[in-house]
Amino acid sequence: MSEPKVSVTMPCYNCESTVGEAIESILSQTFEDLELVAVDDGSADNTVEILKNYASRDSRLKLLFLEHQGVVGAANAAIEAASGTYIARMDADDKALPERIKKQADLLDSDPETGLTACRVGFGGDRDKNGGYAHYVDWINTLVDAEEISLNRFVEFPFANPSIMMRRELISQYGPFRDGDFPEDYELVLRWLEAGVKMRKVDEELLIWNDPPDRLSRNHPKYTVEAFYGIKSEYLFRWLQRRIGPYPKVGIIGSGRTSRKRYRILESMGVETAFYVDVDPRKVGMFIHGKKVLHREEIPPAGDTFLLSYVASWGARDEVARFLDDRGYVMGRDYLLVS
Template identity: 35%
Template sequence: MEAAAPIVSVVMPVYNTAAYVAQTIEAILAQTFRDFELLILDDGSTDDTPAVLKRYAALDSRIRIISRENKGIVASRNELIAACRGKYMAANDADDLSVPDRFEKQVAYLESHPECVLLGSRVVVMDPYGSPSYITDHKLTHEDIEKQLLGNGGGWAVVQSSMMCRTEAARKVGGYRGEHPVFSEDHDFYLRVAELGKFANLPEPLTWYRRHYSSTTRTYYLEKVKRHAETREKVLREAHQRRGLPFPADWTFSPITAPPRDEQARLWGWAALKHGNIAVARKHAKSAVRYGPFKLASWKLLLTAFRRSADTKGQVFPNAYR
């Protein structure tokens, strides 16, 4: 006899994320809201990810693993949507972390706001080691979020790993569309779901969003800016047309830019110092000197980091250093 359907289906596509996925799973299992299933689709990982997933699936019956050859993020997200049994679908990427009361707060909001079809939150942006950098200032209301979606805000108007939506809505729009590459598939999905009801972001950060050197932003997006510009324009033109709105004559594509590696290390290093994470700051300082050895700013960070006492840890995600 099949178990009763849970309230929430958590969907997590994974690909070669052995360095982070265990902590991500533990953060989900630590949720105060317990009525969920965790659906993890391994998109043909070639590292230790499958072994990590197998270990956790043996520990908790709410975890269901789907493994197959690599097909890409769009196919993975759509397979996960099809597998959902819950009323709500919560997205959580394999390197991002949900705070313990994320599901509890999002379910409560969606239950009390039937007009809302998709809910996100502000997020804590963290470095590769789990040290916080800053809290985002995401817009909160449907009107402001849709304005960003129809402009240059892109898919960042709602962070994917903070998103909980009504599963019925995700299926009604046909899920994600395979014609759009990485980044645009989220943007296009949001624009179509927004035609079914209201969006909102909760003001408190319910997700810790990880940035690291091997993230998709660096390895995919920056190599294919021209293609992404063309796709972004196509997505937006279609969305304006569906809404009966004129496409802005002055629209221009604003690409994401990533700082040089030494500069990024310095930004993360100073943020780690600010939050009292001295050991992390020292790692970034060494990286800054390695990639920017002739930059005075790199040596200033290194000197400052090694002058500070490393006796105590500062603010990190709960259980980040278990």
């Protein structure tokens, strides 16, 4: 048999209740020139039996069995075993819509400069109970073209991980997922963007991204808010060095305790604070570690001091961007949203 064009890689761990639907959603794709590499990561339930049953019925399902080592080891083992030109990610608790693989492969075929693609996703959870996650899905679905994704990379991870498809040669060039005290999918995207890899999405919902209570990102310490800020601060610091110089000096929008805590990581790396910006009259005019808190109407004109906004709430963050845009600031040139 010839090698498939697309390899879909799927780590599996104790997912007996969902893995069947995930498998069926891939094997029933309109795009048939694919293989599904499913890696069981030492499951203790009936996951293995389910995988073997599906593999006996469809030769496109390739199975690997590991001692439990975690999602990074399983994901990379699947990549290592894959033979396709394009490598796609899939999770064992999600559902790919029928055109997903075809439309993502078509995008990579039509745009040789794009190295990684994804798609918009449908939220498969309870919006009333998990509104924060639903808002996050709504936000990533607004980021489609390459510039939007690149400029917003320091806000949060701009993709649903199981929606990703990438060129195999870039994995060899820039490396697969890395294991550490950080979210491995976010670190890979930051690393590849830093290297200049172009990323864009198919502007359609092609995956249902479910939100079960035992989702790894809800329960593992490498996916905490602190872990996200730790890894993005490292890449943001290097971005600022390239943009501003070896000893970056910035203005910080948001002088509250949470904003300062998140910014402190960057500050400890060598970024100097020019001033803080706030709209709270109780804070305006104060000094924080010797740096004055300005009202936003007092900020210098665009081009004077680069600004980082640590305002995190959804509506307020957008309002900050509109205010700066109206003042002649340009995102990426004069400011970034980083929270």
